[in-house]
Amino acid sequence: MTDFYNGEGNHPxxxxxPSSIAMKLRMLWRKSLxxxxxxxxxxxxxxxxxxxxxxxxxxVWHGGSSLSWNFFTKLPAPVGETGGGLANxxxxxxxxxxxxxxxxxxxxxxxxVYLAEFGGRTxxxxxxxxTDLLNGVPxxxxxxxxxxxxxVPMHHFSTLAGGCALGIIMIPIAVRSTExxxxxxxxxxxxxxxxxxxxxxxxxxxxxxxxxxxxxLTGLMLxxxxxxxxxxxxLFTAFSNRYxxxxxxxxxxxxxxxxxxxxxxxxxxxxxxxxxxxxxLMGLVLLANIGARLVLSRRASFSRS
Amino acid sequence: xxxxxxxxxRVLPPSRARRFIRRLTSGDxxxxxxxLTFGASILLITGLLVLELWVQSSLARHQFGWKFFATSVWxxxxxxxxxxxxxxxxxxxxxxxxLIAVPLGLGAAIFLAELAPRNISDAxxxxxxxxxxxxxxxxxxxxxxxxxxxxxxxxxxxxKSSLGFLPFFQGPNYGVGFLTAxxxxxxxxxxxxxxxxxxxxxxxxxxxxxxAVALGATRWEATWKVVVPFxxxxxxxxxxLAMARALGETMAVTMVIGNDPKISASLFAPGYTIASVxxxxxxxxxxxxxxxxxxxxxxxxxxxxxxxxxxxxxFIVATAQRGGAHE
Amino acid sequence: MTRKAVTVGLSxxxxxxxxxxxxxxxxxxxxxxxxxxxxxxxxxIYSKWFDDFHKANPGVQINYASVGSGAGIGQLQAGTVxxxxxxxPMTDEQxxxxxxxxxxxxxxxxxxxxxxxxxxxxxELKFTQKALAGIYxxxxxxWNDPAIAKANPGVSLPNADIVVVHRSDGSGTTFIWxxxxxxxSSDWASKVGAKSSVNWPVGLGGKGNEGVSGLVKQTPNxxxxxxxxxxxxxxxxxxxxxxxxxxFIKADLASVSAAAAGAAKTMPDDFRxxxxxxxxxxxxxxxxxxxxxxxxxxxxxxxxxxxxxFLNWMVTSGQGSVEALSYAQLPKAVQAKExxxxxxxx
Numbered sequence: 018m019t020d021f022y023n024g025e026g027n028h029p030x031x032x033x034x035p036s037s038i039a040m041k042l043r044m045l046w047r048k049s050l051x052x053x054x055x056x057x058x059x060x061x062x063x064x065x066x067x068x069x070x071x072x073x074x075x076x077v078w079h080g081g082s083s084l085s086w087n088f089f090t091k092l093p094a095p096v097g098e099t100g101g102g103l104a105n106x107x108x109x110x111x112x113x114x115x116x117x118x119x120x121x122x123x124x125x126x127x128x129x130v131y132l133a134e135f136g137g138r139t140x141x142x143x144x145x146x147x148t149d150l151l152n153g154v155p156x157x158x159x160x161x162x163x164x165x166x167x168x169v170p171m172h173h174f175s176t177l178a179g180g181c182a183l184g185i186i187m188i189p190i191a192v193r194s195t196e197x198x199x200x201x202x203x204x205x206x207x208x209x210x211x212x213x214x215x216x217x218x219x220x221x222x223x224x225x226x227x228x229x230x231x232x233x234l235t236g237l238m239l240x241x242x243x244x245x246x247x248x249x250x251x252l253f254t255a256f257s258n259r260y261x262x263x264x265x266x267x268x269x270x271x272x273x274x275x276x277x278x279x280x281x282x283x284x285x286x287x288x289x290x291x292x293x294x295x296x297x298l299m300g301l302v303l304l305a306n307i308g309a310r311l312v313l314s315r316r317a318s319f320s321r322s
Numbered sequence: 323x324x325x326x327x328x329x330x331x332r333v334l335p336p337s338r339a340r341r342f343i344r345r346l347t348s349g350d351x352x353x354x355x356x357x358l359t360f361g362a363s364i365l366l367i368t369g370l371l372v373l374e375l376w377v378q379s380s381l382a383r384h385q386f387g388w389k390f391f392a393t394s395v396w397x398x399x400x401x402x403x404x405x406x407x408x409x410x411x412x413x414x415x416x417x418x419x420x421l422i423a424v425p426l427g428l429g430a431a432i433f434l435a436e437l438a439p440r441n442i443s444d445a446x447x448x449x450x451x452x453x454x455x456x457x458x459x460x461x462x463x464x465x466x467x468x469x470x471x472x473x474x475x476x477x478x479x480x481x482k483s484s485l486g487f488l489p490f491f492q493g494p495n496y497g498v499g500f501l502t503a504x505x506x507x508x509x510x511x512x513x514x515x516x517x518x519x520x521x522x523x524x525x526x527x528x529x530x531x532x533x534a535v536a537l538g539a540t541r542w543e544a545t546w547k548v549v550v551p552f553x554x555x556x557x558x559x560x561x562x563l564a565m566a567r568a569l570g571e572t573m574a575v576t577m578v579i580g581n582d583p584k585i586s587a588s589l590f591a592p593g594y595t596i597a598s599v600x601x602x603x604x605x606x607x608x609x610x611x612x613x614x615x616x617x618x619x620x621x622x623x624x625x626x627x628x629x630x631x632x633x634x635x636x637f638i639v640a641t642a643q644r645g646g647a648h649e
Numbered sequence: 650m651t652r653k654a655v656t657v658g659l660s661x662x663x664x665x666x667x668x669x670x671x672x673x674x675x676x677x678x679x680x681x682x683x684x685x686x687x688x689x690x691x692x693x694i695y696s697k698w699f700d701d702f703h704k705a706n707p708g709v710q711i712n713y714a715s716v717g718s719g720a721g722i723g724q725l726q727a728g729t730v731x732x733x734x735x736x737x738p739m740t741d742e743q744x745x746x747x748x749x750x751x752x753x754x755x756x757x758x759x760x761x762x763x764x765x766x767x768x769x770x771x772x773e774l775k776f777t778q779k780a781l782a783g784i785y786x787x788x789x790x791x792w793n794d795p796a797i798a799k800a801n802p803g804v805s806l807p808n809a810d811i812v813v814v815h816r817s818d819g820s821g822t823t824f825i826w827x828x829x830x831x832x833x834s835s836d837w838a839s840k841v842g843a844k845s846s847v848n849w850p851v852g853l854g855g856k857g858n859e860g861v862s863g864l865v866k867q868t869p870n871x872x873x874x875x876x877x878x879x880x881x882x883x884x885x886x887x888x889x890x891x892x893x894x895x896x897f898i899k900a901d902l903a904s905v906s907a908a909a910a911g912a913a914k915t916m917p918d919d920f921r922x923x924x925x926x927x928x929x930x931x932x933x934x935x936x937x938x939x940x941x942x943x944x945x946x947x948x949x950x951x952x953x954x955x956x957x958x959f960l961n962w963m964v965t966s967g968q969g970s971v972e973a974l975s976y977a978q979l980p981k982a983v984q985a986k987e988x989x990x991x992x993x994x995x
Contacts, residue, residue: 058430398819496853
């Protein structure tokens with residue numbers, strides 16, 4: 018019997034195996050390549066993460082110094098004058114997100130329920146295909162669509178048009194995350210409810226959806242955070258506004274569009290406001306992502322207990 | 323189970339009408355109908371989108387036909403429109419972005435999937451997903467004030483002095499241009515490459531790795547020669563996904579590409595992409611032909627992303643199936 | 650417990666946001682909201698005017714979007730704004746094809762200046778007409794080219810590439826600039842022409858006067874054409890330009906008014922006129938009127954009255970605030986003629 022304990026046997030990296038110089042060199046090459054490439058991959062990951070850290074840090078540094086009470090409460094000042102703010106853009110973004118949610122959430126939620134719970138073979142396939150297709154459409158194309166379907170018949174830019182564009186962008190992600198979390202609910206729960214005599218819709222409404230509720234909610238939160246940053250579709254639907262925009266039929270200012278307008282201008286105080294707005298926007302996105310993460314991890318630990 | 327409605331049951335010979343009414347009022351059918359309507363609305367919106375793109379570009383299609391893709395003139399005043407500079411700009415910036423993002427992203431994905439302990443891997447993956455959540459306009463903001471000066475003062479001259487003999491790095495270095503746009507795009511698509519590749523690598527069955535190590539492979543060799551080729555299709559899928567994403571990027575590119583509809587070999591030169599020209603000129607397009615030409619460009623972009631996304635999905639599904647088959 | 654907290658939290662957020670959103674609209678007593686879009690050339694004075702006019706007449710709110718003359722005309726014709734603004738008067742062809750018939754109302758006199766970013770050069774440069782045409786044609790590529798150096802003896806110009814910046818959008822300022830270059834150089838007139846949007850031989854594109862000045866400010870060794878106030882407000886250098894009489898003139902109130910002096914006497918009834926390369930020893934060659942494009946027929950009575958009120962205010966009291974922003978007032982003869990023309994809007 019080969020005495021493995023004492024070093025006999027044919028372990029590939031066994032140094033006691035008689036080897037030529039060439040084999041020794043080859044072994045050295047393989048080992049050093051191993052070390053180098055593994056450190057390279059670690060470096061790649063480090064570079065990527067440090068880019069993120071840099072972005073966040075730069076935003077906080079530059080944007081933080083420009084945040085002021087004026088920024089949150091004042092309307093934009095005439096060109097070249099100081100003391101203006103982006104209060105109307107902050108409220109504008111909120112109004113746009115409200116309309117977007119009113120369109121995107123019901124369709125997304127119900128669509129997700131349909132795909133996960135009901136339906137046969139062909140129609141769900143078509144719906145899923147359309148959802149994936151919509152997901153891949155660049156946001157500016159959706160802006161063109163909203164322009165031809167809402168702005169042109171109405172003959173003016175409006176909050177409604179901007180909200181429609183954002184809502185359409187919201188739909189695919191809402192559908193996908195709803196379906197995913199509904200499917201994750203164990204079959205046992207559904208079958209138990211049905212065994213107790215509940216009809217399908219009752220099961221879905223009172224058992225399945227509540228069980229998946231936290232996941233669906235986080236998905237929707239992330240969805241809203243994602244469309245909050247969309248600029249391109251708003252350029253020719255919501256347009257822009259220097260004043261408050263009452264109602265839903267007027268052009269409206271929004272944070273991303275103002276960031277764009279101010280960033281390409283030469284005025285330094287406009288640049289500062291762009292950084293501050295960028296920080297506010299990024300803060301919202303961060304909040305949604307971290308919140309989603311927390312809720313999901315809590316849910317995971319809860320279901321494990 | 324025809325006839326009985328409850329476990330206690332009333333054994334009544336069911337008539338078709340009665341069964342139908344029972345199904346209708348049972349709430350299930352209504353619920354099915356309601357959710358189906360919402361699902362159908364998604365189909366409707368998507369169909370309408372494609373229809374509008376087709377109809378609103380009809381003038382340009384009839385006027386120019388296939389010549390649209392071969393003309394490099396973009397003259398709104400005389401009504402002469404050609405897509406070539408924009409297609410060129412879109413492809414060049416996306417290709418550059420992939421050139422930078424794919425090696426970097428694949429390396430990071432390998433690290434996260436193979437080497438890092440699970441909790442570090444999850445934490446880093448979360449941070450990288452945050453990168454994907456940063457809005458495009460903020461990338462543009464950073465592009466203008468951080469990347470452009472760096473490209474102009476540091477990286478540009480360095481590339482010029484070392485690789486200036488290549489036609490790619492000749493010509494004046496403005497700071498804005500194809501190269502800068504490519505770099506900014508690379509930062510934007512890297513999270514997609516990493517997250518999809520990482521997931522795909524994680525689905526590769528353990529026995530593949532273990533078999534490789536058992537045969538004497540080093541960690542790196544096991545990864546590079548066994549695991550990665552196994553997940554090859556999925557990784558390729560992530561590349562197509564990243565490309566589709568890069569093609570449609572609007573704001574960040576518009577802010578750093580220089581807005582000049584010209585084709586040039588030099589990467590330092592300014593250019594224009596399809597998404598940028600639509601963003602810049604759509605609200606000022608007078609005359610139906612102008613608008614229709616812009617919509618036609620949008621249709622082209624839509625088709626490009628549609629094809630790429632389709633290919634990506636096929637590849638990613640293929641790897642998932644392959645991994646599953648080995649269970 | 651968590652679900653309850655989440656639901657309560659969400660409903661609170663929803664209620665708060667609804668309150669927040671409806672608040673401004675609750676304040677407003679339904680002012681007349683007018684949307685306008687157009688030229689970036691006069692945007693600094695327009696934004697000040699609309700602000701001052703709103704303070705004087707709180708019942709009227711004019712929301713002006715600075716998107717370029719091309720977009721202004723486009724939006725007006727599409728019917729998505731109530732009036733437009735342009736530094737390039739609409740051509741006869743455009744007017745004939747227009748769905749919405751418009752009247753031109755000149756507002757101020759402005760100047761397109763040659764702004765540049767040359768770190769290390771503190772003297773103000775002088776540019777001949779041929780030099781400017783050559784730079785924008787791409788035949789003059791370096792700052793120390795003899796064509797530029799000859800007009801600036803004693804100034805050490807760097808041996809660097811000239812980064813040319815132009816407009817990427819349809820622009821009245823571009824029209825003013827290319828009109829001037831076309832008169833300055835027959836090469837330019839034949840190869841490129843004078844329009845609001847041209848096939849630029851070289852250069853980077855910036856969006857709006859804002860974008861061009863932003864690019865020039867950030868890019869060393871660059872040159873661009875912007876309205877005077879953009880260069881002044883951002884403390885950017887701008888050069889002296891050679892006029893038709895051969896003199897080098899700096900853009901200011903006096904030289905711009907001198908350029909308009911001749912045109913004031915022969916102003917046509919529709920106010921469409923070009924004053925680039927005007928004759929006169931003291932005239933600044935790249936001056937121009939800029940116009941508001943008002944539809945002849947405005948259906949909404951409240952909007953019509955508000956717009957006419959603004960036009961009246963603009964020609965009379967509004968002119969008092971233009972010089973602070975480096976624009977020149979309209980000649981008195983033009984002001985009088987315009988007041989009469991306002992009644993044509995019905």
